[in-house]
Amino acid sequence: MDSSEVRRAGRPRKSVLDREKILGAALKLLNSVGPEKFSMAALAVELGVKPPALYHHVKNKQALLVGMREVVSDSIDVSGFGVLPWREALERWARSYRVAFSAHPNAIALLATEPITGATRTLGMYESVVQGLLAAGWEVSEVMGSMVALESFILGSALDLIAPVDMFDPGEAAVQTPGLSMVLEAQSASDSSRADEAFELGLRIMVEGLGRLHGRGA
Amino acid sequence: MDSSEVRRAGRPRKSVLDREKILGAALKLLNSVGPEKFSMAALAVELGVKPPALYHHVKNKQALLVGMREVVSDSIDVSGFGVLPWREALERWARSYRVAFSAHPNAIALLATEPITGATRTLGMYESVVQGLLAAGWEVSEVMGSMVALESFILGSALDLIAPVDMFDPGEAAVQTPGLSMVLEAQSASDSSRADEAFELGLRIMVEGLGRLHGRGA
DNA sequence: ACCTGAACACCGTTCAAGT
DNA sequence: ACCTGAACACCGTTCAAGT
Numbered sequence: 001m002d003s004s005e006v007r008r009a010g011r012p013r014k015s016v017l018d019r020e021k022i023l024g025a026a027l028k029l030l031n032s033v034g035p036e037k038f039s040m041a042a043l044a045v046e047l048g049v050k051p052p053a054l055y056h057h058v059k060n061k062q063a064l065l066v067g068m069r070e071v072v073s074d075s076i077d078v079s080g081f082g083v084l085p086w087r088e089a090l091e092r093w094a095r096s097y098r099v100a101f102s103a104h105p106n107a108i109a110l111l112a113t114e115p116i117t118g119a120t121r122t123l124g125m126y127e128s129v130v131q132g133l134l135a136a137g138w139e140v141s142e143v144m145g146s147m148v149a150l151e152s153f154i155l156g157s158a159l160d161l162i163a164p165v166d167m168f169d170p171g172e173a174a175v176q177t178p179g180l181s182m183v184l185e186a187q188s189a190s191d192s193s194r195a196d197e198a199f200e201l202g203l204r205i206m207v208e209g210l211g212r213l214h215g216r217g218a
Numbered sequence: 219m220d221s222s223e224v225r226r227a228g229r230p231r232k233s234v235l236d237r238e239k240i241l242g243a244a245l246k247l248l249n250s251v252g253p254e255k256f257s258m259a260a261l262a263v264e265l266g267v268k269p270p271a272l273y274h275h276v277k278n279k280q281a282l283l284v285g286m287r288e289v290v291s292d293s294i295d296v297s298g299f300g301v302l303p304w305r306e307a308l309e310r311w312a313r314s315y316r317v318a319f320s321a322h323p324n325a326i327a328l329l330a331t332e333p334i335t336g337a338t339r340t341l342g343m344y345e346s347v348v349q350g351l352l353a354a355g356w357e358v359s360e361v362m363g364s365m366v367a368l369e370s371f372i373l374g375s376a377l378d379l380i381a382p383v384d385m386f387d388p389g390e391a392a393v394q395t396p397g398l399s400m401v402l403e404a405q406s407a408s409d410s411s412r413a414d415e416a417f418e419l420g421l422r423i424m425v426e427g428l429g430r431l432h433g434r435g436a
Numbered sequence: 437a438c439c440t441g442a443a444c445a446c447c448g449t450t451c452a453a454g455t
Numbered sequence: 456a457c458c459t460g461a462a463c464a465c466c467g468t469t470c471a472a473g474t
Contacts, residue, residue: 023298101286116385117389118389118390123398124395126395140404141407141408144412146416148413148415149375149417149423150420152374154374155374156372156374157374159372159377160370168344169335176342176345178345180344182352183359194362198367201367202308205423209423212426
């Protein structure tokens with residue numbers, strides 16, 4: 001982003017920034033440098049601008065994070081609800097949800113803890129899920145708990161995706177953790193990553209379990 | 219923490235700090251002020267000390283966070299493994315795991331993303347789980363995936379616990395989210411909180427599902 | 437309206453100087 | 456060894472001044 005002509009003070013003839021451009025650059029930056037080095041200053045550099053210029057388009061850093069979450073939410077696939085059988089709709093949603101966040105792995109912890117009040121597009125995603133499950137005949141009283149339980153699993157799995165691959169590596173202490181070392185070795189023999197394997201396993205269990213709960217056979 | 223006599227430079231006759239005291243104060247502080255205002259400076263104030271003094275006991279802020287995670291890990295109950303039937307051991311572990319983190323709700327996002335390499339006590343917790351499941355006859359190749367899947371769910375649930383109770387409140391936009399508003403109302407009629415209900419539901423599903431996977435009846 | 441420049445109250449961390 | 460004081464390179468944010 002270096003259109004390297006210096007810009008002197010005063011309103012430019014054509015504005016260089018807009019909200020969408022800022023959000024895109026912010027996600028790209030957060031993803032590339034990590035949450036520690038993600039700053040308004042660094043974002044300004046990325047956009048070829050001085051930090052205060054950002055405040056004409058976003059209220060503050062927290063509002064920026066909420067906006068970023070909206071962008072991520074938009075790429076979550078809710079198209080299955082009301083069209084496919086609910087199991088398949090739910091699985092499509094879960095996988096794309098995790099992928100959406102894993103495309104911005106460093107964003108998860110920051111974004112997952114921001115309240116969504118006022119974030120219309122994110123709320124829209126939940127509305128789609130709820131509508132789909134209601135249409136499939138789920139009890140009104142059970143939809144919220146089921147959705148949140150599944151979402152907790154998805155978010156936790158996304159969190160697991162941030163962890164370094166050798167997260168569990170005992171290192172020096174391997175002698176004191178023979179069981180852990182053993183199952184780790186068995187796991188590393190498999191094709192798929194620890195995170196992927198655990199996610200698909202848990203998703204299968206969750207969807208089957210919800211099916212049983214809602215009294216519908218296979 | 220105001221033993222309010224001013225301390226002049228130089229080594230004090232009796233040291234005022236130690237690692238344990240710092241970790242305890244850090245968790246207490248993080249929990250009370252939230253991650254945003256959690257700083258080395260604020261921690262120093264809490265301990266009645268100047269910021270640089272902390273660096274005699276912890277390498278840096280990241281090492282401090284790892285230490286805090288160790289303390290939290292210590293309160294997770296692994297006593298059931300090898301003693302109780304694995305389902306009950308797993309449930310005890312899961313509930314105490316979530317409670318341990320929910321006692322420090324603001325710590326979850328910060329602590330859950332720190333690698334555990336070298337954190338002996340945290341590794342010890344995982345070793346207990348693995349040993350317990352192996353002793354119960356689980357396949358070596360399946361232990362890791364199952365444990366991580368369940369842990370993802372627990373961590374996600376803990377993350378859900380940080381969210382404000384009105385996290386999903388559509389506010390102004392309620393008209394556009396009739397389904398969500400409806401299931402939210404049905405849920406708020408129940409005794410337990412959204413988070414608690416979703417957790418217990420998911421836990422039941424997870425443990426049942428794992429049981430089925432490992433080919434053991436009810 | 438939308439940019440820069442200067443300024444404010446903060447950070448985390450290092451290091452010399454004291455006891 | 457273990458504290459303070461001073462200093463460094465950073466933060467997020469505000470605001471006046473320019474166009």
